[in-house]
Amino acid sequence: MTETLLSVRGLRKAFGGVQAVDDVSFELHSGELLAMIGPNGAGKSTCFNMINGQLKPDAGSVLLQGADIAGRRPRDIWRRGVGRTFQVAATYASMTVVENVQMALLSHHRGLFDPWRRAARLHRDQAIGLLEQVGLADRADDPCSTLAYGDVKTVELAVALANSPKLLLMDEPTAGMAPRERNALMDLTRRLVKEMGIGVLFTEHSMDVVFGHADRVIVLARGELIAQGVPDAIRSDSRVAEVYFGSGKLTGISHA
Ligand code: ADP
Ligand code: MG
Numbered sequence: 001m002t003e004t005l006l007s008v009r010g011l012r013k014a015f016g017g018v019q020a021v022d023d024v025s026f027e028l029h030s031g032e033l034l035a036m037i038g039p040n041g042a043g044k045s046t047c048f049n050m051i052n053g054q055l056k057p058d059a060g061s062v063l064l065q066g067a068d069i070a071g072r073r074p075r076d077i078w079r080r081g082v083g084r085t086f087q088v089a090a091t092y093a094s095m096t097v098v099e100n101v102q103m104a105l106l107s108h109h110r111g112l113f114d115p116w117r118r119a120a121r122l123h124r125d126q127a128i129g130l131l132e133q134v135g136l137a138d139r140a141d142d143p144c145s146t147l148a149y150g151d152v153k154t155v156e157l158a159v160a161l162a163n164s165p166k167l168l169l170m171d172e173p174t175a176g177m178a179p180r181e182r183n184a185l186m187d188l189t190r191r192l193v194k195e196m197g198i199g200v201l202f203t204e205h206s207m208d209v210v211f212g213h214a215d216r217v218i219v220l221a222r223g224e225l226i227a228q229g230v231p232d233a234i235r236s237d238s239r240v241a242e243v244y245f246g247s248g249k250l251t252g253i254s255h256a
Pocket of ligand 2: 044045046
């Protein structure tokens with residue numbers, strides 16, 4: 001059995017009168033791709049933001065390799081090995097692909113406050129190595145603004161991996177992508193996760209992507225965790241089907 005990387009216990013968060021996350025508990029192992037699904041407003045992003053430190057839980061614990069990180073600051077949690085994909089598209093579009101990854105490496109090595117110009121020289125070999133892993137080394141010196149959308153998403157993945165996370169959080173990583181691009185990105189994520197032995201928690205609207213790529217699935221509805229299991233078990237879970245459609249089957253349905 002692989003190591004328990006993340007253990008979430010009794011997590012709760014309310015906004016005014018809305019119980020956004022209501023006593024959620026689950027575990028995630030190293031090398032595992034865990035999908036969190038649920039209708040809009042189910043509490044997925046709120047859960048993510050409590051794990052990455054953007055939000056303080058009202059109650060509950062978030063154990064990363066046994067250490068409680070609940071309520072710690074985002075930067076502290078990130079330093080302990082919880083990475084997430086950021087949208088580099090908007091901010092760093094004018095930088096080249098390799099510069100984006102070098103910036104992430106600089107930040108990882110705490111050179112964040114060095115003049116950005118130094119990014120052009122530092123960590124270039126390591127950045128190229130990461131781009132080779134994600135299959136984008138041939139675009140290293142192109143501005144990000146010239147990349148196709150799917151490739152920008154792949155750069156975001158490389159940037160997240162630059163910080164050598166133990167746990168990677170991906171909230172809707174494939175939003176806005178065509179089905180074929182979604183599958184390519186999740187295939188790549190899966191391969192890298194297995195190679196690097198890290199754990200991934202991701203949300204995704206396309207059921208095809210979820211059932212095709214996740215090792216396990218947890219389902220939230222109105223803040224509560226209503227089901228968890230392997231994709232086949234979730235696919236045939238009547239409570240899950242009810243939450244999504246009132247009744248019927250989940251197979252092949254996308255509500256993005
Ligand atoms: P999901 O990501 O599953 O779509 P969210 O976690 O974003 O769901 O939202 C869960 C619930 O919490 C929703 O009812 C949403 O309106 C509410 N909510 C989320 N963030 C805030 C906030 N910052 N302030 C007030 N209500 C919020
Ligand atoms: Mg969300």
